[in-house]
Every structure is written in C-alpha cells, then in structure tokens.
Amino acid sequence: MCLAVPGKILSIAASSDDPLGGQLALVDFQGSRVEVSLQLLPSAREGDWVLVHAGFALQTLNDAEARELWEYLLEAEVVSGTLEEMGEAVPEA
Amino acid sequence: MNQDRIQRIVREITETCEGRTSIRLMEVCGTHTVALFRSGVKSLLPKSLRLISGPGCPVCVTPQGYVNAACEVAGRPGVTVCTYGDMVRVRGRDGSLADCRGRGARIVTVYSARDALKYARQHPDEQVVFLAVGFETTAPTTAAVVMEAARGRVGNFFVLMGHKLALPAMMYLLESPEFPIDGFICPGHVSVVIGAHAYQPIIERYRKPCAVTGFEPAQMLEGILSLVRQVTRGEARVDNVYGAAVSDGGNPIARACMHDVFETAPATWRALGVLPESGLELREPYRRFDAAARFGLETHEDFEPPGCRCGEVLQGKLEPHDCGLFGTVCNPANPIGPCMVSSEGTCAAWYKYGPPKEG
Numbered sequence: 001m002c003l004a005v006p007g008k009i010l011s012i013a014a015s016s017d018d019p020l021g022g023q024l025a026l027v028d029f030q031g032s033r034v035e036v037s038l039q040l041l042p043s044a045r046e047g048d049w050v051l052v053h054a055g056f057a058l059q060t061l062n063d064a065e066a067r068e069l070w071e072y073l074l075e076a077e078v079v080s081g082t083l084e085e086m087g088e089a090v091p092e093a
Numbered sequence: 094m095n096q097d098r099i100q101r102i103v104r105e106i107t108e109t110c111e112g113r114t115s116i117r118l119m120e121v122c123g124t125h126t127v128a129l130f131r132s133g134v135k136s137l138l139p140k141s142l143r144l145i146s147g148p149g150c151p152v153c154v155t156p157q158g159y160v161n162a163a164c165e166v167a168g169r170p171g172v173t174v175c176t177y178g179d180m181v182r183v184r185g186r187d188g189s190l191a192d193c194r195g196r197g198a199r200i201v202t203v204y205s206a207r208d209a210l211k212y213a214r215q216h217p218d219e220q221v222v223f224l225a226v227g228f229e230t231t232a233p234t235t236a237a238v239v240m241e242a243a244r245g246r247v248g249n250f251f252v253l254m255g256h257k258l259a260l261p262a263m264m265y266l267l268e269s270p271e272f273p274i275d276g277f278i279c280p281g282h283v284s285v286v287i288g289a290h291a292y293q294p295i296i297e298r299y300r301k302p303c304a305v306t307g308f309e310p311a312q313m314l315e316g317i318l319s320l321v322r323q324v325t326r327g328e329a330r331v332d333n334v335y336g337a338a339v340s341d342g343g344n345p346i347a348r349a350c351m352h353d354v355f356e357t358a359p360a361t362w363r364a365l366g367v368l369p370e371s372g373l374e375l376r377e378p379y380r381r382f383d384a385a386a387r388f389g390l391e392t393h394e395d396f397e398p399p400g401c402r403c404g405e406v407l408q409g410k411l412e413p414h415d416c417g418l419f420g421t422v423c424n425p426a427n428p429i430g431p432c433m434v435s436s437e438g439t440c441a442a443w444y445k446y447g448p449p450k451e452g
Contacts, residue, residue, distance in 0.1 A: 003124050003308075004230065004282045004338075021241045037207060039237045040347040051285060051338055054177075054227075055205025056234045058344055059285050065337035072309040085178055085204040 004053035005029060005073065006066040009046050012038065027052060030070065034086045095311055099137075102314040107139045109321045116324055117143045117273060118317065119266070119409055121259060122280035123150030123437025124308060130446035132310035134317075142321065145409035146442070148262050148362065149280050151227045151255075152179050152435035153407060156361040158394030159226075159255050160185035166222055166253070166388050167198035173216065175209035176224040178202045183434045186396070206238040213242075213250035222384045226255040230282045232373055233347035236354035239379050251384035253392065254374055257360055259283050260291060261371035267299045272410050276302040276320040278313070281335055288343025289333040300329040307335040354379055361393040363431060364404020403430035406439050413443040420444065 007027035022039030027050065034052075038044050041057040049066035050057040061069070110116060120126055126146045129135050135144060148154050164185050167174040174190065181190045181202060194200045199219070203209050206223055213221035225235045235252060242250045259280050266274060279292055284305045292303045302323035306316030312334055319332040333339055351373070360372020375383050385392055397404060400418050405411035413419045413432070423429040425441055432440035 004285065020244055021237075037237065039241075040233055040344060040350060042346065051282070053230050053282060054234045055207045056237065058230070058233075058282070058347060059338050061337055068309065069307065069337075085202075 003073075004051045004058055006049055006061055006069050007034070007036070007052050008066070009044060009048050009050060009057075012044075012046055025050075025057065027057070029086070030074075032086060098311050099314060102311065102318050103137045106142065106314070106318050106321055109318070109325055110139045110141050113141050113325065115141050115143060116275050116321055117145055118276050118278060118320055119145045119147045119274045120278040121147040121149040121263060122278075122283065123153070123435065123439075123442075125149070125278055125281065125306075125313065126439055126442045127437055127446070128308040128310070129313060130442050132313070134310050134313055138317070142317075144278075144317075145274070146406070146439040147266065147409055148365065148407040149228070149259065150432075150435050150437045150439070151231070151257060152183060153403065153431040153438045154257060154262075154362045154365070155180070155183065155226055155255055155431065156363045156393060156395040157185055158361065158396075159253070159392040160189070161187070161394070162385070162390040162392045163190060163222075163224055163253060164188065164193045164198075166384065166390055167193045167200055168196070169388070171218070171220050172222060172388075173199040173201060173212070173219045174222050174224065175201045175203045175212055177204075177226065179435050179437075180224055180226055182428065183431055184428075206235045207241075210238050210242055210247065210250055213247055214245075217249055220249050220251065222251045222253055222388070224255060225252045228257055228259050228280065228283050229286045229351070230280075232256040232355065233286060233344070233350045236350040239354050239375070239382055240350065242382060243379060250382065251387050252375070252382050253384040253390065254372070255392065256355070256373040257362065258357065258371050258373070260287075260294065261368050262362065262365070263295060264298070265365065265368050265371075266408060267295070267301060269408065272408070274301065274409065275324045276304070278316055278320070279303050279305045279331075281305070281307050281339075284333075284335065284339045284343065286344050286347045288341050289331050289339055290341040291343065292331045296329050296331060302329045303331045305331065305333045305335050305339050307338065361395055362407075363395060364397060364407055366395075367393070398429050401430040403432040403440070406432050413440040413447070416440070
C-alpha cells in the first residue's frame with residue numbers, strides 16, 4: 001500500500017471538469033498508460049519522471065533514479081499487482 | 094543488483110555489530126518488510142542484529158470496527174462502497190467486504206480516490222462511500238479528492254475516515270520499556286510526503302537513530318549500516334539514504350492539502366489501542382463528506398479473534414512463528430488476522446518468504 005511507482009509524463013492537459021483541480025497527466029509505466037493527477041505536484045512537466053501513488057504524482061525523480069527504482073520493482077515483482085490495479089481504474093463515462 | 098556493494102556493506106555491518114549481544118531495529122513499513130525478506134537481505138545480517146516488523150501496514154492496523162462499519166453500510170440499499178483492493182479480504186464480525194459482495198452488496202475496487210469520485214459522478218443515484226485507509230502517502234490523495242468533490246458540489250460522495258499517521262505510532266512503541274527498539278528504518282514513501290526532517294522529534298525526545306531508505310537492497314543495507322553505526326557510537330540523527338525521492342521538507346503541497354482538509358484526532362490502532370493524535374478526521378468545512386456521520390457508523394471498536402496475536406506482532410513483541418495459528422489455521426488462503434490478510438502484513442511476508450517453521 002505504501003508503494004509508489006515511477007512513470008514518465010507523456011503529456012499534460014488541463015482538467016476539464018475542475019479548473020482549480022490542477023492538471024492531469026498521461027503517464028507511461030513501461031507501456032501501461034495511466035491518467036495521473038498533478039494536483040500535489042504542479043511543478044511537474046512533460047518528460048519528467050514522477051513517483052506516483054494512488055493516482056497522484058508525489059515527487060519528481062531524475063532519469064537515472066527512476067530507471068533504477070523501476071528495474072528494482074520489476075525484478076522484485078512487486079509492481080505487477082499495482083499495474084493491474086491501475087489498469088482497472090474506472091474510465092471516463 | 095550490485096553484489097560487490099552489497100557484500101561490502103554486509104561486511105561493515107557485521108564488523109560494527111561485533112561484540113554487541115543484540116541490536117534491535119524496527120522497519121516500520123510493510124513494503125520494507127517484504128523487500129527485506131524478498132531480497133534475501135535479512136538472511137545476510139549477523140545474528141545479533143534483529144530486524145523487527147512494525148505496524149506500518151495500514152490494512153493491518155485498521156480496527157475491526159472499521160471493517161464492520163464498511164460491511165454494514167455496503168449492505169444498505171442504494172449504497173456503493175469504493176475501496177482499495179487490499180481491504181477487500183479483511184474479516185469483520187460478519188465476514189469481509191468480499192463476503193458482502195457475495196451477499197449482493199455493491200463493492201467497487203479502485204486504484205485511486207479519484208476513481209471513487211468519478212464513479213460517484215457517473216452514478217448520481219448511488220450513495221458512494223470511499224474507504225479512506227492508508228498513511229501519509231495516501232492521505233493527501235484523499236484530501237485532494239475531497240476538495241475536488243467540494244468544488245464540484247458532489248452530493249453523493251462520502252469518505253469513511255481511517256487514515257493514520259506513522260510518527261505517533263513510532264513514538265508509542267518507544268514508550269514501551271519491555272521491548273526496546275534501538276533505531277528505525279523509516280517508511281520510504283511516507284517520507285516522500287512528510288520529509289526526512291519530520292522524524293526529528295524521535296531524535297530530540299528519545300535519541301533513537303532513524304534512517305530513511307528506499308526499497309532497493311543496497312539502499313536498505315546502507316540504511317541499516319547507518320543505524321548500527323549510530324547505535325554503537327551512541328549517536329542519534331536522521332540519515333536520509335533515499336535522497337532521490339525524499340527531501341528534508343517532503344512535499345509541502347501534499348501536506349498543505351492534508352492540513353486544509355483534515356485535523357488530527359485519536360485513532361484506534363488494531364491491537365494497539367487508542368493512540369492520541371494518530372488519526373485524521375475531516376475538518377468542519379468538509380464534514381458533510383463524512384460517511385460515519387452521514388450513515389451513523391461506529392468505526393473505532395476493536396476485537397481480536399481468539400488465538401490471534403497480531404497485536405503483539407504489530408508491536409514487534411512476537412515473531413509470526415511464535416503465534417500458534419501461524420501456518421496452520423492462519424495462512425494466506427485462510428487469514429485469521431490482518432497481519433496475514435494484507436500482502437504487506439508481517440505474517441503474510443513471513444509465510445511467503447521467511448524461513449520454515451521449526452518443530
């Protein structure tokens with residue numbers, strides 16, 4: 001539950017239904033693409049690596065750090081469960 | 094994994110521990126417990142160094158009353174409960190949420206609090222109750238979603254508050270004289286939010302060393318080395334080995350969000366009792382989102398199934414092997430207590446990765 005996962009921001013769009021809610025980013029997790037809120041990390045930019053937990057970006061990481069963390073998570077097989085949960089996220093109507 | 098680096102650090106740890114009969118370090122976070130086992134780090138360490146699993150698994154420390162309340166409200170007509178997946182199998186008095194689902198209750202598993210709010214917007218005729226469980230890594234995300242629900246005047250979205258704070262639990266454990274803890278491996282991603290500096294009260298009040306580490310084996314070992322060095326030298330400070338993700342100040346926006354929406358309150362920790370200022374409740378402007386008030390639910394009652402010793406395990410007083418139910422009656426397929434239910438629970442980690450039980 002404590003596990004935050006690193007992903008790369010592919011693109012950022014303003015949140016359409018909530019102008020004060022911060023931006024939404026499309027984040028790539030090694031092939032899985034998930035919508036992530038930047039409300040808690042408004043300084044994040046397209047191309048940044050970010051640590052994501054429960055649908056929110058919490059911290060930026062540099063390239064090398066993100067890759068290292070991702071590799072460890074994959075090797076330790078702790079990330080597949082989280083990716084599955086992300087994939088089951090409720091889609092927009 | 095850099096084997097040379099790992100071997101070198103293990104050697105230094107072993108040398109530092111020489112001559113000490115015992116050093117007891119607590120890893121607070123459930124994810125660390127699993128990582129320490131899985132990587133094999135635990136087995137490399139000298140026998141005098143004991144790693145104790147702490148109460149850092151939010152599912153494990155959720156009192157049974159909370160689960161009872163979630164099941165009860167799920168059974169009411171027109172109500173849908175949205176929850177993180179790891180809460181679904183925790184048993185309350187009348188079974189788990191999975192059991193409730195079997196009896197016709199609407200339970201939706203979500204990855205994010207945002208998904209729960211989205212669901213509520215898509216289903217205006219359903220009363221949606223989101224189970225807000227988790228530590229400071231998760232609490233800001235709930236806060237952000239509550240703020241969004243307020244701005245959007247969403248009338249069918251409610252939050253059953255169950256968030257807890259890591260630091261008060263760590264300090265509570267230090268108050269227990271019978272089972273001393275010499276230092277802490279601090280929770281990794283909680284620290285991303287609260288910052289390494291947040292552990293200063295433990296240094297100032299108790300003079301116990303703290304190390305903030307990530308989950309990669311060499312890094313966890315660096316953290317452990319820092320702790321044993323500090324313990325043997327009589328030093329006490331917060332050593333941040335996870336500088337890539339954790340700064341001194343953490344994520345100030347996430348903390349501001351939490352502060353705007355929540356206030357601290359006493360909270361019941363399963364098998365530990367009520368710890369003051371260790372939980373979060375909604376502040377006045379957001380109380381209309383409080384599911385406990387809206388549906389008349391009582392979440393703080395606690396109950397332990399007979400023979401279950403999760404409480405002692407959560408405090409680091411007992412190892413899973415020493416529980417009579419471990420591995421026999423209680424196992425991942427048939428979990429009795431929360432330490433076995435959660436994939437990050439101490440007993441689940443021991444069952445899956447630990448040494449075989451003797452005798």
